[in-house]
Amino acid sequence: MKKNLFILLIVAIFMASCNSAKYYYKNGEYHMATIEAVKKIRKKPTHEKAIEVLKKSYPLANDIELSRIKFLKQQGTPDVWDEVFVLYSRLKDRQDFVKTVLPVQYPGGTINFTMVDYDQEILNAKKNAAEYFYAHGQQLLEKNDRFAAREAFYEFQQVKRYYKDYRDVDKLMLQAREMGISHVFVTVEDNTIFKLPNSFKKSLVPQDLTPLNTEWVMFGDEPKDKFYHYRTSIKLNNIVISPAQVSEKQYTETKEIQDGWDYVLDANGNVMKDSLGNDLKTPKIKTISCIVTETSQRREVSLAGVVTYTDITTNQVIKEVPIIAEHFFENIWALANGDFAALPDRVLELMKNKPISIPLDFDMIFAAGDVLKGVVKQALLDHRRVPR
Secondary structure, three states: OHHHHHHHHHHHHHHHHHHHHHHHHHOOOHHHHHHHHHHHHHHOOOOHHHHHHHHHHHHHHHHHHHHHHHHHHHHOOHHHHHHHHHHHHHHHHHHHHHHOOOOEEEOOEEEOOOOOOOHHHHHHHHHHHHHHHHHHHHHHHOOOOHHHHHHHHHHHHHHHHHOOOOOOHHHHHHHHHHHHOEEEEEEEEEOOOOOOOHHHHHHOOOOOOHHHOEOOEEEEOOOOOOOOOEEEEEEEEEEEEOOOEEEEEEEEEEEEEEEEEEEOEOOOOOEOEOOOOOEOEEEEEEEEEEEEEEEEEEEEEEEEEEEEEEEOOOOEEEEEEEEEEEEEEEEEEEEEEEOHHHOOHHHHHHOOOOOOOOOOHHHHHHHHHHHHHHHHHHHHHHOOOOOO
16 A cells, blocks of 8 residues: 555656646746746757746746736836846746747747847846945944844845945945844843952853854953943842751651571471472571651752843833742751661661851852853743843
8 A cells, every 4th residue: 555655656756746847837937937948949949848838938037027017117116126126037037948949840830039139138137236235334324223223234135146246335335234133231230238249240241242142243341532322230039047946856667687597397496408309498587676866957058039130221121030049958867776787778878977057148059150150041041032
């Protein structure tokens, strides 16, 4: 069954390939119909169906594009020349492609389309399009607006698409680039009851801010003399530290172990023998125990805040992202009294531990700060496109 389906699929693909030129023609895609027809004629110059499609589709494709060009020129606006250039280039490329199979001989006669020189029209359209993009880019720059400057940059890119060296377009692109950049200043605010040192606050800002940059947005952490458009504030609003907790629990670990042997006696009190004459005996089991005193030291801290994005020109908050980081301190050790052979591996490991000093407030805060650095970095990365 699978083999039959595979064969049918291959046949369907083959039939679709054979009929693609006709398919495009029926759907009014005369350019593609022409291209596919030429491909088939190249492989088989007597391909009657492909010749028939070429005969009809090529003139229609030309007529449609020439009509569009005529309309655009009559429209008279300078922004049409890019499309005019594309259309003339398409006419030329298609003509060059069709030329590779001309003349085409078929039972009804010969196909030998008249060739048209489109070069001058292409050059004129190219020149006019470049002039339009250059002039429009200049107009956008004169608005002295960073978003308009970005549009100007793209217009100058269009000029470069036509001419690598065009007047002072490279200088204007650089100017548009500088004008279009949004600068974002990253800062840290301590709104907690603690007086956090500057070194701690500074450590929350990623050392390398370049991964946050997008095409038109650059992040920095030192204002200097630069004007910033946005402020990204890492605000610490609340720090909750639990009191030091020391708890103790006592329990007994027990274990059954072998303690010698007991002989197996018969009804008369005599030691029983096995088939080889050896005394029968069974292991003697006894229970051993050990009293364990387990002590735990615990403390936890939580840092909570928000990353706020503010438009400096309007002083409007445009985004707030909650952030939180937690750190837990825990130390557990154990003392034992009794037969240590009764102790499981977990307790034996705990007996290796010793009591230590429980971290002070700032020790806990700094430990949670290490966690918060990662949280802040990810929040900044996830929302780096908020400033625009």
